[in-house]
Amino acid sequence: MRYSALSLLKNALTGNRDWQPAWRQPAPKPHYDVIIVGGGGHGLATAYYLAKEFGLRNVAVIEKGYVGSGNVGRNTTIIRSNYLLPGNNPFYELSLTLWEGLEQDFNFNAMVSQRGIVNLYHSDAQRDAYTRRGNAMRLHGVDAELLERPALREMLPFLDFDNARFPVLGGLLQRRAGTVRHDAVAWGYARGADSRGVDIIQHCEVTAIRRENGRVTGVETSRGFIGCGRLALATAGNSSRTAEMAGLSLPIESHVLQAFVSEGLKPFIDCVVTFGVGHFYISQSDKGGLVFGGDIDGYNSYAQRGNLAMVEHVAEAGVSMIPALSRVRMLRAWGGIMDMSMDGSPIIDRTPIDNLYLNAGWCYGGFKATPASGYCFAHLIARNEPHETARQMRLDRFERGYLLDEGGKGAQANLH
Numbered sequence: 556m557r558y559s560a561l562s563l564l565k566n567a568l569t570g571n572r573d574w575q576p577a578w579r580q581p582a583p584k585p586h587y588d589v590i591i592v593g594g595g596g597h598g599l600a601t602a603y604y605l606a607k608e609f610g611l612r613n614v615a616v617i618e619k620g621y622v623g624s625g626n627v628g629r630n631t632t633i634i635r636s637n638y639l640l641p642g643n644n645p646f647y648e649l650s651l652t653l654w655e656g657l658e659q660d661f662n663f664n665a666m667v668s669q670r671g672i673v674n675l676y677h678s679d680a681q682r683d684a685y686t687r688r689g690n691a692m693r694l695h696g697v698d699a700e701l702l703e704r705p706a707l708r709e710m711l712p713f714l715d716f717d718n719a720r721f722p723v724l725g726g727l728l729q730r731r732a733g734t735v736r737h738d739a740v741a742w743g744y745a746r747g748a749d750s751r752g753v754d755i756i757q758h759c760e761v762t763a764i765r766r767e768n769g770r771v772t773g774v775e776t777s778r779g780f781i782g783c784g785r786l787a788l789a790t791a792g793n794s795s796r797t798a799e800m801a802g803l804s805l806p807i808e809s810h811v812l813q814a815f816v817s818e819g820l821k822p823f824i825d826c827v828v829t830f831g832v833g834h835f836y837i838s839q840s841d842k843g844g845l846v847f848g849g850d851i852d853g854y855n856s857y858a859q860r861g862n863l864a865m866v867e868h869v870a871e872a873g874v875s876m877i878p879a880l881s882r883v884r885m886l887r888a889w890g891g892i893m894d895m896s897m898d899g900s901p902i903i904d905r906t907p908i909d910n911l912y913l914n915a916g917w918c919y920g921g922f923k924a925t926p927a928s929g930y931c932f933a934h935l936i937a938r939n940e941p942h943e944t945a946r947q948m949r950l951d952r953f954e955r956g957y958l959l960d961e962g963g964k965g966a967q968a969n970l971h
């Protein structure tokens with residue numbers, strides 16, 4: 556069923572009785588050409604592009620909860636491609652380009668809003684680093700502008716420019732960055748994949764991976780054994796657990812990251828702003844709530860909730876940047892499980908097991924990557940060849956020493 560202004564009108568006039576479910580609830584088949592474990596953004600996008608771009612339709616996505624219950628429905632919705640390293644930048648730019656056409660492509664309103672992102676700088680050294688990053692972006696054909704203090708003051712008058720400890724000197728702006736309604740992305744990809752024949756099997760947990768003669772033959776699940784020709788893992792925060800089922804130990808630690816939403820306010824912040832001296836980022840949703848977040852909680856966990864110390868830490872950073880936040884009431888908070896890789900960059904690669912593929916290590920930046928991750932992972936699974944923009948996202952880079960250390964924040968997950 557295609558959504559359009561006409562279908563909206565027709566259904567409104569006929570009592571909204573003819574809408575079809577956005578996707579089916581199929582029983583698992585005994586065997587699929589490809590099984591994707593994880594019905595988050597990346598797993599669903601992979602299934603969508605496998606069917607749409609590579610003609611593979613005998614595909615199942617197996618999800619232990621419901622679609623959107625993982626990080627895809629828990630993040631702070633920021634998309635951008637303001638990366639420095641050549642191993643990352645073209646990939647995230649591909650993603651941003653796909654975001655720009657996504658709603659038309661999968662015929663679903665995901666509220667893609669290119670409202671821009673400003674990364675604040677607070678020292679000369681930081682300005683130099685941002686200038687370098689902006690120049691690298693422009694060399695890759697990506698938009699970037701360095702804003703000096705007067706321009707920034709006009710654009711974001713509510714910032715604490717004269718903060719004695721952290722004066723705001725300027726910012727790096729990417730106008731094409733922005734926000735997307737996160738759970739609608741999962742729904743749009745699920746609907747698009749389902750309509751092309753992909754089975755989305757919810758409430759079905761993969762508990763073991765069966766192997767014969769070194770190859771994966773299928774997965775044991777809470778709904779029985781399901782066979783497959785190729786198995787793809789896209790389980791984000793649970794990547795270490797699912798990979799372990801195939802005997803793989805990943806260079807990934809799982810940590811909690813929290814998100815926060817304030818009470819609804821009149822329009823106040825019309826772009827995404829990030830603090831340069833604390834880890835804090837904020838935007839305002841269309842409903843008026845301020846959506847913000849900060850650091851990971853800093854201890855290993857598989858719980859989808861965080862601790863109070865980080866609530867305080869994030870609130871402090873927010874008030875340092877925007878003093879008016881001290882008068883805003885916080886309404887909701889939740890946590891998601893982050894798959895923190897040791898260099899802060901992801902893995903989209905084959906594994907030492909012939910027909911097992913891995914998509915993991917997204918840290919706290921995987922939402923913006925969803926379209927490109929799905930596209931490149933589908934390319935890898937279908938052709939057994941990495942997509943050119945994801946060539947450096949290899950699993951063996953950690954033992955070979957070719958890290959993609961984008962943040963420059965060290966190789967310790969806790970320090971990202």
Ligand SMILES: Cc1cc2nc3c(=O)[nH]c(=O)nc-3n(C[C@H](O)[C@H](O)[C@H](O)COP(=O)(O)OP(=O)(O)OC[C@H]3O[C@@H](n4cnc5c(N)ncnc54)[C@H](O)[C@@H]3O)c2cc1C
Binds near residue numbers: 594626627759797922
């Ligand atoms: C609070 C927070 C804020 C964030 N903010 C941003 C942001 O602003 N911008 C950005 O780019 N990124 C952000 N991220 C990161 C981003 O959300 C993730 O990197 C990305 O969503 C991970 O990919 P995914 O959508 O596939 O993960 P998920 O949605 O977590 O999908 C993985 C799925 O695998 C399923 N699964 C796990 N184990 C099994 C099993 N054994 N059997 C079956 N299914 C299984 C899980 O139930 C889950 O649904 C944020 C994350 C959090 C938590």
